[in-house]
Every structure is written in C-alpha cells, then in structure tokens.
Amino acid sequence: MRVVVVGAGLAGLSCAGALQAAGHDVTVLEKARGPGGRMSTRRRDDWQGDLGAQYFTARDPEFVDTVARWEAAGVAAPWHGRLVRLQDARVTDVADGQQRWVGAPRMSAITRWLAQGLDVRASVRVTGLRRHGGGWVLDIDDGSSLDGVEQVVLAVPAPQAEPLLRPHAPSLAAAAGHARMQGCWAAIVRGLEPAPAFDAAFVVEHPLRWIARDGSKPGRGNTPIWVAHGSGAWSAARIEQQPGEVAGELAAAFQSAAGLRTPPEVLSVHRWRYSQCIEPLADGYLLDAASGIAACGDWCNGDRVEGAYLSGQKLARALSDPAQFS
Numbered sequence: 001m002r003v004v005v006v007g008a009g010l011a012g013l014s015c016a017g018a019l020q021a022a023g024h025d026v027t028v029l030e031k032a033r034g035p036g037g038r039m040s041t042r043r044r045d046d047w048q049g050d051l052g053a054q055y056f057t058a059r060d061p062e063f064v065d066t067v068a069r070w071e072a073a074g075v076a077a078p079w080h081g082r083l084v085r086l087q088d089a090r091v092t093d094v095a096d097g098q099q100r101w102v103g104a105p106r107m108s109a110i111t112r113w114l115a116q117g118l119d120v121r122a123s124v125r126v127t128g129l130r131r132h133g134g135g136w137v138l139d140i141d142d143g144s145s146l147d148g149v150e151q152v153v154l155a156v157p158a159p160q161a162e163p164l165l166r167p168h169a170p171s172l173a174a175a176a177g178h179a180r181m182q183g184c185w186a187a188i189v190r191g192l193e194p195a196p197a198f199d200a201a202f203v204v205e206h207p208l209r210w211i212a213r214d215g216s217k218p219g220r221g222n223t224p225i226w227v228a229h230g231s232g233a234w235s236a237a238r239i240e241q242q243p244g245e246v247a248g249e250l251a252a253a254f255q256s257a258a259g260l261r262t263p264p265e266v267l268s269v270h271r272w273r274y275s276q277c278i279e280p281l282a283d284g285y286l287l288d289a290a291s292g293i294a295a296c297g298d299w300c301n302g303d304r305v306e307g308a309y310l311s312g313q314k315l316a317r318a319l320s321d322p323a324q325f326s
Contacts, residue, residue, distance in 0.1 A: 003151040003319070004029060004138060006126050006164075009037020010305060011297040012155030013114040014312025020118060022320040027146070028118055029138070031125040035115040038275070039305070041106035042188060042268050049188035049214045049227045050107040051270050054200070055079055055100040056305035062313070063306045067101055075113045077104040077218035081199030086206070086257055091198065105219025129164055129293070136292065151319060154295040155312065157181055157274035161295045169288040172295060175281060179299040183239045184275035185230040187250040188214070189264035192226060196258050207234040207253040226264070228254050232276070243269035277303040285315035294319065 001024045005016045008030035020026045028035075038052035058067045070076035079102045083094040103109040125141040129152060136149040154161040158179035165173035200212035209231040215223030228250060230238075238246050251263040277299035284301050287294040296315040301307035 001025065001150045001319075002135075002148060003027070003153060004136070004146060004149045005153040005155055006138075007037065007155035007297075008032075008035035008111070008115065008120050008122070009155060009297070009308065010039050010111055010114075011300075011308040011312040012037070012153070013111055013118065013120075014309045015153055015155060015296055015316045016118050016312075017114055018313055018316030019319060022316065024320070026118065028115075028120040029124040029126055029140075029146075030120060030122050032122065034112075034122050035120055036108045036111045038272065039103065039107050039111045041103075041108040042270070043106070044267070047188070047190065047223065047225050047267060048106055048220070049225050049268070050102070050217075051186050051188065051227065051268075052272065052275075053107055053305050054210065054212055054227065054229075055102050057098050057100060058306060060306060060310060063310055066309065070110060070113070071101075073113060075103060075109040076101050079217050081213070081216040082197075084198040084201045085204060086201045087204035089259070091201075094202065102217045104217075126164070129168060131168070131291075151292045151294070153315065153319075154293070155297055156295075157297065158277065158295075158299045159274055161297075165286075165293065165295065168291055169286075169293050172286045172288055172293070175283070175286055176295060176299075178279065179277050179281050180279045181274040181277045181299060182232045183235050184232070184272045185235045185238060185246050185250060186270045186272060187228045187247070187254070187266055188268040189226050189228060189251065189254055189266050190224055191262075191265040192224060192258060192260055193262065194260070195224065201257070203231075203257050206257055207231055207249070208257050211254065211257055225267075226254070226258075228257075229275075232278070235275075239271065239273065243271065280307070285311050285318065287315065287318055289318075 128139040162176040199216035210229040280303040298308035301311035
C-alpha cells in the first residue's frame with residue numbers, strides 16, 4: 001500500500017516507521033525545513049534550546065520499552081534537574097516521583113533518529129486532497145501534486161487536519177473540531193543574574209507557565225540557556241502579534257518569575273500556534289478505512305509525548321490489519 005503521512009512530528013514519524021516496517025511504501029511530507037514538530041530544538045553557534053516539548057514521561061509499558069530503546073541508542077536520557085513550583089514568589093519543590101526524560105543531546109535527536117531510513121520530504125506544504133481513480137492526489141503549495149496515493153495519514157494539529165478532512169470524511173472532521181488546541185509563545189534567553197537555585201519551574205498565576213534551564217538537561221554542557229513558555233491565556237491574547245512585539249514582554253515576565261535584577265537577553269522567540277490540546281480525544285487515532293484517510297497525534301490520544309508516539313503506533317497497526325480493508 002502506498003501511504004503518504006502529512007507531518008513529520010513524533011506521531012507522524014512513529015506511524016510512518018511502523019508502516020514501513022510492515023512492508024508499506026511510505027512517504028512523509030513536512031512543511032518545515034526538517035522533522036521534529038513540537039519536539040524541536042533551535043540552535044546557533046554558541047547556544048541551543050528546546051523550544052517545544054520540554055521533557056516526557058513513560059507510563060504505558062509499550063512506551064516504556066520504546067524509551068529504553070531510545071536510551072540504548074543514545075538519543076534519550078533521564079533528566080534529574082531540580083523541579084519546583086513558583087507562585088507569588090514562593091518556591092516549592094515538586095516531588096511527584098515521576099522520572100522525566102529528554103532527547104539527548106537535544107530534544108530533536110529523537111525525531112531525527114526516527115526519521116532515519118524514511119522518505120521524508122521537507123519544505124512541502126499540502127494545500128488540499130482530491131480523490132482520483134480510487135486513490136488520492138495531494139496538492140502542494142508550489143503548484144505540484146502527488147498522485148497514486150492509496151492511504152493518507154494526517155499527523156498535524158487538529159485545526160490543520162479538520163479542513164483537509166471535512167470534504168472527504170465529515171465525521172472525522174467533526175471529531176477533530178472537538179479537539180480544541182491553544183497556542184504558546186516560547187522564548188530562549190540568556191543572562192540570568194542571580195541564577196535561580198532550581199533547574200525548572202511550573203509557574204502559577206503568571207504570564208509564564210514554565211521556565212527551564214536547558215543547560216541542566218543531559219548533553220547540553222551545563223550552559224546558562226533558559227527556555228520560557230507563556231501561559232495559555234497570556235499567549236492567546238498575543239497570538240497574532242509578531243515575535244519582535246512580544247520579546248520584551250517575555251523578558252520582563254521571565255525577570256519577574258525568576259526574581260532577576262535585570263531582564264535576560266532574549267535570543268529567540270517562537271510562536272506555537274497549536275501548542276497543547278486542552279480537550280484531547282481518547283480514540284487513539286481517527287480512521288475512515290473506506291476512503292483511505294486517517295489522522296493521528298497527541299490530540300487523539302491524551303496530549304502527551306507518550307500519547308503522540310502511541311497514537312502513531314496504534315494507527316499503523318490498524319492500517320496494517322487486512323480486516324480494516326475487507
């Protein structure tokens with residue numbers, strides 16, 4: 001079966017790899033310059049920072065085994081940083097017993113490892129889907145198209161999947177429409193003085209919801225680079241602004257949260273238009289077997305890194321089951 005997976009984030013790569021291992025002909029199309037999605041890392045000559053997912057946990061036995069394989073391959077490692085909760089200048093240690101993991105030496109190491117051996121085509125934006133001769137034609141933003149496709153997998157955020165699903169699988173589109181997602185402004189900063197006595201913090205009732213010293217993670221060289229994520233409400237109120245317009249506010253918010261004497265130097269600002277799913281589905285994936293269109297992602301499966309990976313695996317198993325197409 002010829003399959004095209006739209007989206008080279010964790011769910012898409014998970015699904016694509018499993019389908020290829022099952023003997024299918026798989027192509028992955030990614031609108032960005034490379035794989036990763038929200039498992040991305042921004043790098044320059046003298047710094048790097050994980051812009052999206054900050055860590056992950058492993059609860060499901062299947063994912064526990066997967067993380068063990070990633071660790072053995074050298075692309076994941078446990079993170080033992082001091083994690084606290086910040087509220088009204090009060091610092092409380094988080095002692096929840098959870099083992100947190102990160103990609104090593106950066107979060108994107110995991111998705112780049114998963115992409116090895118796959119036909120991943122970057123900087124390709126799919127603008128529409130058309131039925132033709134019992135299969136699918138995918139229209140690309142440069143005016144070209146990809147035809148002869150038997151199965152389409154949409155591994156993109158729910159608001160991007162919904163308009164592509166609507167003309168062909170209205171029930172799936174309706175389900176995607178129920179998976180509400182919110183945006184997030186993220187910043188990478190440097191120059192914290194005095195340096196906080198913790199490595200990461202959940203920030204409560206504040207413009208920021210998370211700050212973390214990226215250099216405290218394995219493989220980062222203990223650098224003074226920090227990452228900040230704006231809260232859902234704060235980010236939503238500024239989601240249509242440009243990075244330069246919110247950089248100063250992010251710096252001031254970081255100064256306030258971390259108790260700094262001066263604002264940090266902002267190295268990079270990024271807008272995640274679809275960062276977290278605040279009402280995820282519990283289906284695992286969406287599939288219209290009759291028409292050959294499906295969707296997967298964290299928004300289908302509980303809104304975690306673990307959920308994204310397992311969503312791709314579950315969909316791949318369903319597509320490889322001949323009963324689905326009998």
